[in-house]
Amino acid sequence: MSGTDHAKAADWAGPTPTVILVEPQMGENIGAAARAMWNFGLDRMRIINPRDGWPNPKAQAMASGAGRVMDAVQVHERTETALEDLNFTFATTARSRDLTKLVVTPERAMEMTHSMIAEGQKVGVMFGPERSGLANEDIVQANALISVPVNPAFASLNLAQCVLLLAYEWRRLAGTDAPSFMEMAGTDFASGLEVQKLGERMEEALGARGFFWPEDKAESMILTLRNMLSRLNMTQADIRVFHGIIKTMEKPRR
Amino acid sequence: MSGTDHAKAADWAGPTPTVILVEPQMGENIGAAARAMWNFGLDRMRIINPRDGWPNPKAQAMASGAGRVMDAVQVHERTETALEDLNFTFATTARSRDLTKLVVTPERAMEMTHSMIAEGQKVGVMFGPERSGLANEDIVQANALISVPVNPAFASLNLAQCVLLLAYEWRRLAGTDAPSFMEMAGTDFASGLEVQKLGERMEEALGARGFFWPEDKAESMILTLRNMLSRLNMTQADIRVFHGIIKTMEKPRR
Numbered sequence: 001m002s003g004t005d006h007a008k009a010a011d012w013a014g015p016t017p018t019v020i021l022v023e024p025q026m027g028e029n030i031g032a033a034a035r036a037m038w039n040f041g042l043d044r045m046r047i048i049n050p051r052d053g054w055p056n057p058k059a060q061a062m063a064s065g066a067g068r069v070m071d072a073v074q075v076h077e078r079t080e081t082a083l084e085d086l087n088f089t090f091a092t093t094a095r096s097r098d099l100t101k102l103v104v105t106p107e108r109a110m111e112m113t114h115s116m117i118a119e120g121q122k123v124g125v126m127f128g129p130e131r132s133g134l135a136n137e138d139i140v141q142a143n144a145l146i147s148v149p150v151n152p153a154f155a156s157l158n159l160a161q162c163v164l165l166l167a168y169e170w171r172r173l174a175g176t177d178a179p180s181f182m183e184m185a186g187t188d189f190a191s192g193l194e195v196q197k198l199g200e201r202m203e204e205a206l207g208a209r210g211f212f213w214p215e216d217k218a219e220s221m222i223l224t225l226r227n228m229l230s231r232l233n234m235t236q237a238d239i240r241v242f243h244g245i246i247k248t249m250e251k252p253r254r
Numbered sequence: 255m256s257g258t259d260h261a262k263a264a265d266w267a268g269p270t271p272t273v274i275l276v277e278p279q280m281g282e283n284i285g286a287a288a289r290a291m292w293n294f295g296l297d298r299m300r301i302i303n304p305r306d307g308w309p310n311p312k313a314q315a316m317a318s319g320a321g322r323v324m325d326a327v328q329v330h331e332r333t334e335t336a337l338e339d340l341n342f343t344f345a346t347t348a349r350s351r352d353l354t355k356l357v358v359t360p361e362r363a364m365e366m367t368h369s370m371i372a373e374g375q376k377v378g379v380m381f382g383p384e385r386s387g388l389a390n391e392d393i394v395q396a397n398a399l400i401s402v403p404v405n406p407a408f409a410s411l412n413l414a415q416c417v418l419l420l421a422y423e424w425r426r427l428a429g430t431d432a433p434s435f436m437e438m439a440g441t442d443f444a445s446g447l448e449v450q451k452l453g454e455r456m457e458e459a460l461g462a463r464g465f466f467w468p469e470d471k472a473e474s475m476i477l478t479l480r481n482m483l484s485r486l487n488m489t490q491a492d493i494r495v496f497h498g499i500i501k502t503m504e505k506p507r508r
Contacts, residue, residue: 149431177403
C-alpha cells in the first residue's frame with residue numbers, strides 16, 4: 001500500500017514514545033524499523049551499541065522515506081544512559097524471564113503510554129537484538145514487559161514487525177481515525193421519498209406483468225420488495241440506475 | 255521475537271477469515287504473508303493468478319514454519335471464482351477509488367468479521383499486487399474497503415505488513431488474551447501485615463540514627479515513608495530483600 005498526503009499531516013503532531021533498539025545486528029533491520037515507526041507517526045529512535053557502528057549506510061538505504069527518523073537517531077553505548085531521561089520504559093520480550101514484572105499486551109502498553117505522555121511523562125519501548133532478544137540485564141531496567149500475543153504454535157515476528165505492531169497500536173489508540181465512513185463518489189444517500197417512488201414504479205411495472213402471483217401471496221411479496229429496497233441503503237445514483245433499468249426493460253427486445 | 259509453545263495452541267482453533275492475494279508478484283512476499291498470517295492463527299490463503307505460477311519455491315522457502323498455510327493454499331485464475339463461496343469480502347486499499355463504498359479501519363473490519371463468522375458466514379480479505387494495489391475491477395466485487403490509518407506524510411506498508419496488521423487485529427479482538435498480568439518469579443505479593451512490619455523496622459532503625467529530623471517534620475516524614483512502602487506493591491521476596499538491607503546496614507563498615 002502506498003500513497004502520501006501532506007495535507008492531513010497536522011493531527012499527527014505532538015509527543016510520541018521513543019523506540020529503543022538494543023544492540024541491533026543488521027543495518028537493514030534498523031532501517032525497516034524506522035519505516036515501520038514513521039508509518040504510524042513515531043520519529044524518536046535510540047540505538048544502543050549497534051553491531052556495525054553508526055552511521056550505517058544499509059540502515060540509511062533501507063529507511064528510504066523515513067529519513068526524518070534516521071536524522072534524529074541518538075546512539076548510546078549503554079542501556080543505562082539511553083533510559084536516563086525516560087520516566088517509564090517497556091521491554092518487549094517473547095518468553096518468560098523468571099523476573100517478577102508486569103506483563104502487558106501491546107494494546108494495554110499503548111493505553112498506558114497515551115496516559116503517561118498526556119501527563120507529560122517520557123516513555124520508551126525497548127527492542128532486543130534480532131537473534132537473542134533482550135538480555136535480563138536490560139529487562140531489569142524496564143518498568144514493565146510487553147508480550148505480543150502470537151500463535152503459541154508459531155511465534156516469529158521480526159524486529160520491524162514487532163516495532164510496527166507497537167507503532168500501529170500507538171496510532172490506533174490516538175482515536176482520531178473514524179472507524180468507518182461511507183466514501184461517496186459524487187452522490188448522496190437517497191431520501192425516503194425517492195425510495196418510495198422507486199417502489200411504486202417497480203410495483204406498477206411488475207404488477208402489470210403478473211409478477212405478484214398467486215394473488216393471496218401478492219401482499220407479502222410487495223412487503224418483501226419494499227423491505228428489500230429500504231434495506232439496500234441506496235444512493236440517489238442507485239435510484240437513477242434502477243429507474244433506468246425499469247424504463248429499459250419496458251422496451252421490446254431488438 | 256521467537257519461541258513456540260504447543261501446549262497453549264488449543265484456544266486458537268475455530269474458523270478464521272480467508273486471506274486472498276490478488277496477482278502477487280514476488281514469491282517471497284507470498285511466503286512472508288503466510289508467516290504473518292500464521293503468527294496470529296490465520297491459515298486460509300487463496301491466491302489469484304500469481305505472476306510466477308504455482309507452486310513457487312521462493313514462496314515455500316520464505317514461508318518456513320508456516321507450511322500449514324502453504325499446504326492449504328487455493329489457487330484461482332479469476333477473482334470471481336475465489337469469492338464464490340464467501341458471504342462478505344473486504345478489499346484493502348491505500349487510496350480513494352471514486353466508488354461509493356463503506357470504508358473501515360482494520361479494527362472495525364475485524365469486529366465485523368468476528369460477528370459474521372460467529373453467525374456462520376464466510377469472510378475474506380483481499381490484498382492487491384505489491385506495486386499497484388487492487389484494480390477497480392476487483393474492488394467492485396468487495397462488500398467494503400479496509401483502509402489502514404497510516405501517516406499521511408509516509409504511507410509505505412508492504413504486503414506482509416498489511417496482512418500482519420489485519421491478522422493481529424483478528425487475534426486481538428478474539429479477546430482471549432489477558433491485557434495484563436503480573437509474572438511472579440516464585441514469589442507472592444506481600445500481605446499488609448508484612449508491609450507494616452517492614453515499615454516499623456525501618457522506622458525504628460532510621461529513627462535511632464536521627465533520620466526523622468527536624469522533629470516537627472517527623473510525623474509527615476513517617477507518613478511519606480509508609481505511603482511509599484504501600485505504593486511499591488512489594489512481593490514477599492522484596493520484603494525479605496529490604497529486611498536484609500536494613501540488617502546489613504546496621505553492621506559497621508569493614
